Amino acid sequence: MLHLTSLLLIILINVEAADMVSISVVGHTGPMIEGTWYELRCDVQKVAPDQLLTVRWYKGQTLLTDTSFNDSIKTPVDKSATYWIFANTTDDGAEYRCEAVLRQRQAGPQPPTTEMSEPLLVTVYCNCPVVLQPPAVVVEYGTSVSANCSTSKPHFGMAWEVPQGAVDLREDVQLITWNLSRLEDWDIKPLCYINIKNQTKPDKRHLPVIVYKTPDNVSISIVGHTGPVTEGTQYELQCDVQNVAPVHRLTVKWYKGQTLLTDTFFNDPTKTPVNQSATLQISPSRADDAADYWCEAELRLGPAAPQPPPTMKSDPLHITVHYGPEISDCPEYVWLKEGENLEGYCSVTGNPLPEPRWLKAGKPTDPTSPLRRTENRHNYTMYINEDTRQHLMVFVMYGPEISCRKHITVLENDKVEPNCTAEGFPPPEVTWFKEEQRVYFPKRMQRADAGKYVLVAVNNSTSNHTLEIEVQYSPSGIMGLNDQSVTQGSNVDLNCTSSAWPRPDYEWIYHPEPNVRIVSEDGVSKLSIASASGNNTGTYTCIASNTLGKTNLTVRVDVQGAEALCPLIVNPFNVVLEYRQSVVVECNTSVSPSDLHWEFLNHRVNNGTLLVNSSQFKNWDETPRCTGKFIGLDTCTKHVDITLYKTPDNVYNSIVNHTGPVIEGRQYELQCDVQNVAPVHRLTVKWYKGQTLLKDTFFNDSIKTPVNQSATLQISPSRADDAADYWCEAELRLEPAAPQPPPTMKSNPLNITVHYAPQIVSRMNSVLVPIFSDVSLNCSAEGNPEPTVMWSFKNQTIITGRRQSTLTISRATSANAGIYTCTATSLSWSQTREVKVEEDYRFLLISVFIIVFIIIFLIILVAYKKKRTRKYDITRNNNCMAMKPLKNN
Numbered sequence: 001m002l003h004l005t006s007l008l009l010i011i012l013i014n015v016e017a018a019d020m021v022s023i024s025v026v027g028h029t030g031p032m033i034e035g036t037w038y039e040l041r042c043d044v045q046k047v048a049p050d051q052l053l054t055v056r057w058y059k060g061q062t063l064l065t066d067t068s069f070n071d072s073i074k075t076p077v078d079k080s081a082t083y084w085i086f087a088n089t090t091d092d093g094a095e096y097r098c099e100a101v102l103r104q105r106q107a108g109p110q111p112p113t114t115e116m117s118e119p120l121l122v123t124v125y126c127n128c129p130v131v132l133q134p135p136a137v138v139v140e141y142g143t144s145v146s147a148n149c150s151t152s153k154p155h156f157g158m159a160w161e162v163p164q165g166a167v168d169l170r171e172d173v174q175l176i177t178w179n180l181s182r183l184e185d186w187d188i189k190p191l192c193y194i195n196i197k198n199q200t201k202p203d204k205r206h207l208p209v210i211v212y213k214t215p216d217n218v219s220i221s222i223v224g225h226t227g228p229v230t231e232g233t234q235y236e237l238q239c240d241v242q243n244v245a246p247v248h249r250l251t252v253k254w255y256k257g258q259t260l261l262t263d264t265f266f267n268d269p270t271k272t273p274v275n276q277s278a279t280l281q282i283s284p285s286r287a288d289d290a291a292d293y294w295c296e297a298e299l300r301l302g303p304a305a306p307q308p309p310p311t312m313k314s315d316p317l318h319i320t321v322h323y324g325p326e327i328s329d330c331p332e333y334v335w336l337k338e339g340e341n342l343e344g345y346c347s348v349t350g351n352p353l354p355e356p357r358w359l360k361a362g363k364p365t366d367p368t369s370p371l372r373r374t375e376n377r378h379n380y381t382m383y384i385n386e387d388t389r390q391h392l393m394v395f396v397m398y399g400p401e402i403s404c405r406k407h408i409t410v411l412e413n414d415k416v417e418p419n420c421t422a423e424g425f426p427p428p429e430v431t432w433f434k435e436e437q438r439v440y441f442p443k444r445m446q447r448a449d450a451g452k453y454v455l456v457a458v459n460n461s462t463s464n465h466t467l468e469i470e471v472q473y474s475p476s477g478i479m480g481l482n483d484q485s486v487t488q489g490s491n492v493d494l495n496c497t498s499s500a501w502p503r504p505d506y507e508w509i510y511h512p513e514p515n516v517r518i519v520s521e522d523g524v525s526k527l528s529i530a531s532a533s534g535n536n537t538g539t540y541t542c543i544a545s546n547t548l549g550k551t552n553l554t555v556r557v558d559v560q561g562a563e564a565l566c567p568l569i570v571n572p573f574n575v576v577l578e579y580r581q582s583v584v585v586e587c588n589t590s591v592s593p594s595d596l597h598w599e600f601l602n603h604r605v606n607n608g609t610l611l612v613n614s615s616q617f618k619n620w621d622e623t624p625r626c627t628g629k630f631i632g633l634d635t636c637t638k639h640v641d642i643t644l645y646k647t648p649d650n651v652y653n654s655i656v657n658h659t660g661p662v663i664e665g666r667q668y669e670l671q672c673d674v675q676n677v678a679p680v681h682r683l684t685v686k687w688y689k690g691q692t693l694l695k696d697t698f699f700n701d702s703i704k705t706p707v708n709q710s711a712t713l714q715i716s717p718s719r720a721d722d723a724a725d726y727w728c729e730a731e732l733r734l735e736p737a738a739p740q741p742p743p744t745m746k747s748n749p750l751n752i753t754v755h756y757a758p759q760i761v762s763r764m765n766s767v768l769v770p771i772f773s774d775v776s777l778n779c780s781a782e783g784n785p786e787p788t789v790m791w792s793f794k795n796q797t798i799i800t801g802r803r804q805s806t807l808t809i810s811r812a813t814s815a816n817a818g819i820y821t822c823t824a825t826s827l828s829w830s831q832t833r834e835v836k837v838e839e840d841y842r843f844l845l846i847s848v849f850i851i852v853f854i855i856i857f858l859i860i861l862v863a864y865k866k867k868r869t870r871k872y873d874i875t876r877n878n879n880c881m882a883m884k885p886l887k888n889n
């Protein structure tokens with residue numbers, strides 16, 4: 001009996017839990033006999049679906065084994081498990097129980113429910129003196145069988161009592177054999193009995209015999225139905241097992257594919273062959289389509305039977321499950337993007353497979369054709385049949401499609417409205433951004449507003465568009481450019497930048513030089529002067545311009561310590577021009593463009609060529625100036641140095657305050673008058689005596705106009721100057737541009753006569769006169785005018801001559817000895833000289849010797865040499881006098 005509490009518990013936990021668990025012995029009642037196999041069976045009724053069943057076997061409190069069922073069942077079924085035991089007297093009085101353990105298939109936290117059967121009390125006999133071998137037999141109907149009965153005890157006879165093959169009582173043996181070649185009794189109960197000595201009753205023992213027959217046929221079918229089955233409908237499968245015995249040992253096992261679904265046991269105690277049917281309720285699902293159902297008949301004959309146990313399978317029952325048609329995944333409203341299609345929406349299922357149709361406004365349409373935006377809000381229908389159809393409202397999303405220009409150019413302060421549109425479904429929301437900041441149009445654009453604007457349009461998806469707005473403005477001011485004052489040789493950078501859009505072009509106006517270079521980059525134009533020289537002094541103008549305008553700035557660069565360039569060439573720059581003559585001067589430049597002009601005599605000549613006519617000079621100090629203006633340079637001027645000259649009208653030479661002869665040794669002043677000459681500082685007065693240049697005279701007077709100029713020469717004439725010509729020459733030093741030879745003018749020659757005192761030339765003081773010889777005393781004197789020379793002796797004038805006077809003394813005697821005086825007179829001058837005359841006798845001897853020597857000499861060499869008169873010339877021959885042994889004082 002079931003405990004009330006456990007029953008209640010089961011009901012509370014799961015209404016569909018097992019109703020009852022019972023244990024029994026298959027095909028046997030009453031006590032068991034030791035040494036025989038018995039099958040225990042545990043029946044669990046109405047096992048709920050989705051439960052996992054395990055049957056546990058207990059002897060007393062000892063768990064023997066358990067059996068698990070893994071099959072999936074859909075409806076509550078009865079389940080049975082069997083367990084074989086081998087009877088043993090030690091088990092006598094034991095209690096066997098079985099327990100059903102039910103677990104939810106979806107393993108949850110719930111504990112399994114269990115239910116225990118009532119205990120099965122077994123009693124086991126021991127028929128000890130009677131031993132059967134084998135203790136039990138399993139034999140197929142119509143085959144042979146044999147069994148021995150033996151005892152070890154003394155007996156009065158033993159026999160097999162059996163309808164067929166009985167063995168009569170025998171006393172002489174301890175073993176008798178029941179042998180039957182063909183068993184044809186379904187309910188045979190052989191009995192061996194032995195009359196044991198000393199016992200009142202014989203010992204008896206039945207041989208348990210299981211007679212079986214395998215089925216003739218096993219077949220499976222659906223009850224009352226042929227052809228495909230319909231999903232969800234209950235069907236009954238039937239398995240017919242024909243002609244099988246014993247039916248209580250039969251198990252019908254149901255399979256779907258390889259899966260054991262359940263097995264069916266039978267309680268029918270009939271031992272003869274019967275036709276037995278088992279049924280199985282199925283409710284096939286679509287998953288069971290094309291499944292094979294089959295059943296198998298198995299005879300559970302226990303461990304003593306042939307192994308494996310005899311089985312027989314049915315042919316498979318192939319079933320086709322019809323279901324549907326069904327439409328699923330079919331929403332009422334569908335949002336699709338343009339170009340997508342309805343494929344994948346509204347899946348249909350069914351067996352046989354239905355053929356759905358798509359309708360658009362009642363007309364067939366192709367669901368795979370891409371949706372166009374014109375199909376927005378169209379009503380589509382998936383149609384299988386009048387009962388099975390589904391409507392869909394299709395929304396076709398597209399865009400946002402932005403139509404907008406990529407680039408706009410505006411002038412500063414212009415108002416801008418980009419006029420961009422964004423089209424799409426659902427209608428997009430449009431927002432403008434610049435550098436992540438929201439912007440609203442229309443907008444008055446400043447230069448800082450130039451740049452990239454992003455239009456973001458959002459509906460289901462997001463699009464953006466970048467619009468570049470260019471704000472144009474003209475250059476406004478030049479930055480970074482300043483006047484520079486630098487030292488010679490340094491490097492100068494002039495940077496010119498101006499803010500403008502489009503970017504400005506830069507242009508420089510300046511005087512080009514090889515050391516000036518311009519580099520423009522990054523919006524800066526840099527003019528670099530490498531190693532600045534005076535040629536770089538000047539102005540530099542930077543002009544920044546774009547299409548909208550221009551601006552400029554001029555700065556100065558001063559190179560200190562260097563002369564600024566003046567690229568004017570005046571030719572000739574130095575002119576020597578004779579008064580009343582003309583000359584052409586040119587002013588040129590190699591630098592262009594240029595603006596140059598001459599300024600002369602308060603006139604301006606816009607020409608490089610100037611005629612200089614000295615007749616027009618108002619004063620003699622006129623300078624033509626050429627002035628040039630050059631780009632980038634300071635205005636500069638170069639002049640022509642004009643030396644205007646005039647040759648003298650006359651040059652006159654005279655002695656100052658004197659006429660007539662001059663006296664030797666006195667100072668006189670000669671004066672050279674140069675009349676009407678210019679310029680006087682170029683004048684040289686040259687004094688000549690004869691051809692000899694005596695002196696140059698220069699003048700420092702800076703006056704340019706013609707003047708009369710005098711030069712003087714101090715002279716102290718000597719007698720040698722007598723009759724000399726003095727003259728002077730005026731020369732204009734006009735180098736280097738002067739005419740060659742330089743203009744000169746000579747004066748008249750001034751012939752001068754020099755008077756001077758007479759001077760006696762002879763130096764003789766005394767004369768030694770050999771006796772009786774002739775002697776001449778000569779006295780000459782020089783002087784201007786010519787002096788008168790006179791010899792006197794003893795205050796008596798002897799002889800007088802002009803310039804010279806010779807006194808001759810013949811055959812001198814002692815009377816002639818004495819002092820002779822020579823006197824020279826001229827004008828008021830006079831000079832005297834005395835000569836002492838003495839006699840010499842030795843001279844006679846020497847004269848004789850010389851005469852002899854000469855005679856000999858003449859004889860030898862020349863026959864005709866004249867005898868000479870001996871004579872002394874005291875005026876001239878000093879050498880001769882030296883030869884003579886005369887005594888000079």
Ligand SMILES: *[C@@H]1O[C@H](CO)[C@@H](O)[C@H](O)[C@H]1NC(C)=O
Nearest residue numbers: 034035036086087088089090
């Ligand atoms: C019965 O059980 C005992 C002990 O387990 C064993 O010794 C004996 O052989 C068994 N008898 C038979 C007939 O199996």
Ligand SMILES: *[C@@H]1O[C@H](CO)[C@@H](O)[C@H](O)[C@H]1NC(C)=O
Nearest residue numbers: 153154155196197198199200
């Ligand atoms: C037979 O029985 C008698 C008395 O009851 C006993 O004495 C004798 O031993 C027995 N014999 C055998 C063989 O058991």
Ligand SMILES: *[C@@H]1O[C@H](CO)[C@@H](O)[C@H](O)[C@H]1NC(C)=O
Nearest residue numbers: 332361362379380391392393
């Ligand atoms: C689509 O059309 C069917 C009939 O043609 C109508 O019954 C259904 O309401 C429509 N669906 C929508 C969303 O308008």
Ligand SMILES: *[C@@H]1O[C@H](CO)[C@@H](O)[C@H](O)[C@H]1NC(C)=O
Nearest residue numbers: 405408409416417418419420
């Ligand atoms: C936007 O439209 C207005 C009016 O039609 C027009 O004046 C303006 O130039 C347009 N803007 C652009 C950037 O095209």
Ligand SMILES: *[C@@H]1O[C@H](CO)[C@@H](O)[C@H](O)[C@H]1NC(C)=O
Nearest residue numbers: 334335336397459460461462
């Ligand atoms: C766009 O539409 C699809 C379909 O309706 C939806 O799943 C998705 O979230 C939408 N996306 C946006 C950004 O709205």
Ligand SMILES: *[C@@H]1O[C@H](CO)[C@@H](O)[C@H](O)[C@H]1NC(C)=O
Nearest residue numbers: 433454455456462463464465
């Ligand atoms: C615009 O679109 C591009 C690509 O489509 C994306 O990489 C970018 O981030 C978007 N910009 C904005 C501001 O949404």
Ligand SMILES: *[C@@H]1O[C@H](CO)[C@@H](O)[C@H](O)[C@H]1NC(C)=O
Nearest residue numbers: 480481482493494495524526
């Ligand atoms: C000019 O610019 C250069 C850089 O480009 C800088 O080194 C230099 O100092 C600047 N000169 C002046 C005068 O600003």
Ligand SMILES: *[C@@H]1O[C@H](CO)[C@@H](O)[C@H](O)[C@H]1NC(C)=O
Nearest residue numbers: 513514533534535565567590
């Ligand atoms: C300056 O310019 C003149 C004429 O162009 C040239 O002769 C001279 O060599 C230049 N001086 C320097 C330092 O470049």
Ligand SMILES: *[C@@H]1O[C@H](CO)[C@@H](O)[C@H](O)[C@H]1NC(C)=O
Nearest residue numbers: 509541543550551552553554
């Ligand atoms: C520089 O600018 C002034 C005033 O804007 C203008 O008069 C002059 O012509 C400009 N010079 C040049 C070289 O462009």
